[in-house]
Amino acid sequence: MINTSISNNDFTGFEYQPSARIAWLADENQTFWGSVSRAVRTPNIANSDAQVLLSPIGLGPTVFIAQQGHKSANSEDLIAYEAGYRIQPKSNISIDAAVYYNDYRSLLLGQLGQVSGPFVDPALGAYFVQSVLPVNTGSAHSYGAELSTKWQPTDVMELAAAYTYQTLKFDQRDPFGFSFNGKSPRHQFNVRSTYLLPHNI
Numbered sequence: 091m092i093n094t095s096i097s098n099n100d101f102t103g104f105e106y107q108p109s110a111r112i113a114w115l116a117d118e119n120q121t122f123w124g125s126v127s128r129a130v131r132t133p134n135i136a137n138s139d140a141q142v143l144l145s146p147i148g149l150g151p152t153v154f155i156a157q158q159g160h161k162s163a164n165s166e167d168l169i170a171y172e173a174g175y176r177i178q179p180k181s182n183i184s185i186d187a188a189v190y191y192n193d194y195r196s197l198l199l200g201q202l203g204q205v206s207g208p209f210v211d212p213a214l215g216a217y218f219v220q221s222v223l224p225v226n227t228g229s230a231h232s233y234g235a236e237l238s239t240k241w242q243p244t245d246v247m248e249l250a251a252a253y254t255y256q257t258l259k260f261d262q263r264d265p266f267g268f269s270f271n272g273k274s275p276r277h278q279f280n281v282r283s284t285y286l287l288p289h290n291i
Contacts, residue, residue: 101133102165124173130165133198133224163224167195182242189235197228199262232258232274246286254278 094108109127116122174188200222207218238252258274 099132101163105130105132105165119178121176122174123176125171127170127172129168129170131168132165133163163198164196164226166197166226169193169195183240185237185239187235187237190233192232194228194230194232196226197230197260198224198226199228201225201227228260228262230258230260232256248284250282250284252278252280 091112092108092110094106097105097107099105107127107129109125111123111125113121113123170190170192172188172190174186176184176186178184201224203221203223205218205220208216209219210216234254234256236252236254238250240248240250242248254277256274256276256278
């Protein structure tokens with residue numbers, strides 16, 4: 091199956107996000123599948139227009155570092171590769187295993203821009219502003235796997251559990267904090283139960 095999402099926005103114009111999926115039914119209880127897809131994250135208003143004074147530095151006149159938006163910021167791209175296997179050993183039990191690899195391009199990183207000033211404030215005195223601009227020069231990749239299972243012990247109850255492993259690595263270090271390096275959990279585990287109440291509730 092192949093499908094494409096096409097959109098238009100005021101920041102980057104037309105964006106296309108195609109995906110292709112394939113599945114093979116080995117038998118009535120086993121399925122192998124794979125997919126390739128492209129996704130984008132468009133810049134938001136903070137990336138194009140925001141300016142935030144962060145902290146004073148320096149020993150002479152006060153200097154502020156400003157995280158400043160820029161209208162030249164473009165979309166961040168992702169190409170995602172996935173493959174998986176599902177087996178249903180019994181009618182009320184299913185087990186899924188999946189692996190994935192994500193390739194991120196054109197990520198927004200902070201880059202020093204122009205220095206403006208001096209400005210004078212009655213409380214601060216003289217100070218300069220150093221701008222930090224978001225530019226699409228970053229790249230990263232992630233890979234991982236997920237194992238999940240579902241069990242329906244009765245007609246009205248379902249139990250599910252899943253474990254996910256993920257590794258995310260950025261190819262460049264962003265000293266200004268635009269990226270989320272190191273903020274994604276490597277191991278995740280969850281359990282869930284669902285119960286259908288009577289009277290269609």
